Amino acid sequence: MYHEIADQLIQAITKGQFTSKLPTEAKLMARFGVSRNTIRRAIDVVYQQGLLRRVQGSGYYINHVQLNSKHAVNLSVGAGKPLVKNSPRPTSKIVTFDKAIAATIPLATQFNVEADAEVYRVIRLRYMDAAVYALEESYYLTAVVPFLSTESVNGSIFEFLAETFNIAVIASDDYLSMTKLAEDQATLLDQKPGTHRLTLAQMNYTKNNTLFNFSKTIYADPKMSFYFHSAHLSSN
Amino acid sequence: MYHEIADQLIQAITKGQFTSKLPTEAKLMARFGVSRNTIRRAIDVVYQQGLLRRVQGSGYYINHVQLNSKHAVNLSVGAGKPLVKNSPRPTSKIVTFDKAIAATIPLATQFNVEADAEVYRVIRLRYMDAAVYALEESYYLTAVVPFLSTESVNGSIFEFLAETFNIAVIASDDYLSMTKLAEDQATLLDQKPGTHRLTLAQMNYTKNNTLFNFSKTIYADPKMSFYFHSAHLSSN
DNA sequence: TTTCATTTGTCCGTATGTATC
DNA sequence: CGATACATACGGACAAATGAA
Numbered sequence: 258m259y260h261e262i263a264d265q266l267i268q269a270i271t272k273g274q275f276t277s278k279l280p281t282e283a284k285l286m287a288r289f290g291v292s293r294n295t296i297r298r299a300i301d302v303v304y305q306q307g308l309l310r311r312v313q314g315s316g317y318y319i320n321h322v323q324l325n326s327k328h329a330v331n332l333s334v335g336a337g338k339p340l341v342k343n344s345p346r347p348t349s350k351i352v353t354f355d356k357a358i359a360a361t362i363p364l365a366t367q368f369n370v371e372a373d374a375e376v377y378r379v380i381r382l383r384y385m386d387a388a389v390y391a392l393e394e395s396y397y398l399t400a401v402v403p404f405l406s407t408e409s410v411n412g413s414i415f416e417f418l419a420e421t422f423n424i425a426v427i428a429s430d431d432y433l434s435m436t437k438l439a440e441d442q443a444t445l446l447d448q449k450p451g452t453h454r455l456t457l458a459q460m461n462y463t464k465n466n467t468l469f470n471f472s473k474t475i476y477a478d479p480k481m482s483f484y485f486h487s488a489h490l491s492s493n
Numbered sequence: 494m495y496h497e498i499a500d501q502l503i504q505a506i507t508k509g510q511f512t513s514k515l516p517t518e519a520k521l522m523a524r525f526g527v528s529r530n531t532i533r534r535a536i537d538v539v540y541q542q543g544l545l546r547r548v549q550g551s552g553y554y555i556n557h558v559q560l561n562s563k564h565a566v567n568l569s570v571g572a573g574k575p576l577v578k579n580s581p582r583p584t585s586k587i588v589t590f591d592k593a594i595a596a597t598i599p600l601a602t603q604f605n606v607e608a609d610a611e612v613y614r615v616i617r618l619r620y621m622d623a624a625v626y627a628l629e630e631s632y633y634l635t636a637v638v639p640f641l642s643t644e645s646v647n648g649s650i651f652e653f654l655a656e657t658f659n660i661a662v663i664a665s666d667d668y669l670s671m672t673k674l675a676e677d678q679a680t681l682l683d684q685k686p687g688t689h690r691l692t693l694a695q696m697n698y699t700k701n702n703t704l705f706n707f708s709k710t711i712y713a714d715p716k717m718s719f720y721f722h723s724a725h726l727s728s729n
Numbered sequence: 730t731t732t733c734a735t736t737t738g739t740c741c742g743t744a745t746g747t748a749t750c
Numbered sequence: 751c752g753a754t755a756c757a758t759a760c761g762g763a764c765a766a767a768t769g770a771a
Contacts, residue, residue: 291741293741313748486664487569549767
């Protein structure tokens with residue numbers, strides 16, 4: 258219940274329905290017909306995403322997150338969704354799409370994924386507006402994701418998983434660093450080998466914190482930037 | 494109250510008092526003599542920092558965060574504390590320490606800091622084990638931070654602020670990107686100009702979400718990495 | 730396979746504290 | 751000072767997942 262309320266509040270804020278402040282808790286209680294605890298729980302979710310400033314005795318103020326760079330990713334919302342409004346959807350060119358065993362994958366051993374786990378391997382170039390912006394290498398545990406359609410691999414895999422298996426990201430571990438492009442990576446990204454580029458390694462967990470996906474994404478644009486909001490649960 | 498309990502739980506976990514699971518909520522209620530809501534609130538805090546996996550019907554499992562790189566920063570704990578256990582404390586070499594007006598600072602205008610705000614400016618080289626690891630450019634609003642001792646600037650400013658003014662980080666906005674080193678930056682960091690390095694721009698907020706500090710840190714080591722855990726408030 | 734106790738997840742109502750205006 | 755609004759804490763009830771009998 259508080260999940261839905263949180264979603265509605267987030268939508269309302271991003272749509273600009275509340276310009277400077279959120280209604281008071283009392284008003285929100287009346288509007289949604291729930292108890293104060295439930296409203297506060299929902300507000301916690303919104304607050305955690307950095308959309309609110311909370312001031313005791315005064316109210317909840319809207320925070321307008323700034324993403325100056327054209328290529329910016331907001332990591333605090335969970336999966337790496339580009340947060341630029343009305344951004345065009347990325348397209349993909351598949352490099353590899355097969356199955357593998359975790360033990361044979363460097364990324365998997367690095368993150369202590371169970372060695373004998375079977376995974377779908379998807380390596381693809383990601384395009385935005387016909388320009389390549391990332392090289393993505395992602396893996397899906399077949400124990401959790403029994404099937405991956407070629408169609409979804411060409412589009413949004415996460416959307417496919419949500420619709421088909423009701424798999425959603427509950428938590429994620431994110432590691433940001435620079436990688437020196439190897440020959441093959443460089444040619445795929447159309448850059449010089451040895452160039453340093455931002456790289457996001459990610460572990461994604463779903464219900465009950467079971468790992469279902471891990472990936473490594475190298476971003477082509479040197480101006481790429483990542484945003485992340487960290488908020489303690491209560492502000493005072 | 495739940496804050497203290499959360500702190501105690503975090504300490505207990507990092508000290509290795511609980512190896513695989515946390516005690517049940519019922520036991521924690523008894524141990525701390527508080528209600529279930531309070532315990533759960535405290536656990537929320539711990540969970541948010543990525544130290545726990547929670548499984549309905551089963552319990553809370555300890556998560557051991559992996560930071561493979563020697564130079565790794567955990568951003569989900571708030572300020573940029575190095576999380577390597579027993580890591581030596583960094584030392585500093587001051588490049589600049591004076592006052593300035595926000596309007597004259599590119600970083601401040603970029604983040605829409607009130608133009609006429611007065612700030613302490615601290616530019617310093619950060620050393621770990623006699624080796625330079627970062628060039629830090631940080632600003633403290635004098636409206637919130639009335640005084641900065643030279644002593645603290647040579648050591649830990651955040652510790653000084655906590656002890657002296659009871660200023661703690663409640664929330665932060667973090668921006669990670671690469672910067673191409675300018676001449677002066679390159680010489681300070683002992684690198685070639687034009688080199689790409691990881692850069693963390695940070696806005697730090699204290700009680701009632703008032704901004705008290707913003708900074709930009711360029712990390713010398715190309716192997717530098719950042720960790721960040723993102724967890725939705727409830728896992729199921 | 731079913732049942733049942735355990736354990737966490739959600740929601741409610743209430744009371745009191747504290748900061749803001 | 752009083753009214754408003756958010757912060758914390760308690761107790762109770764039921765739902766849902768887990769794990770063992």
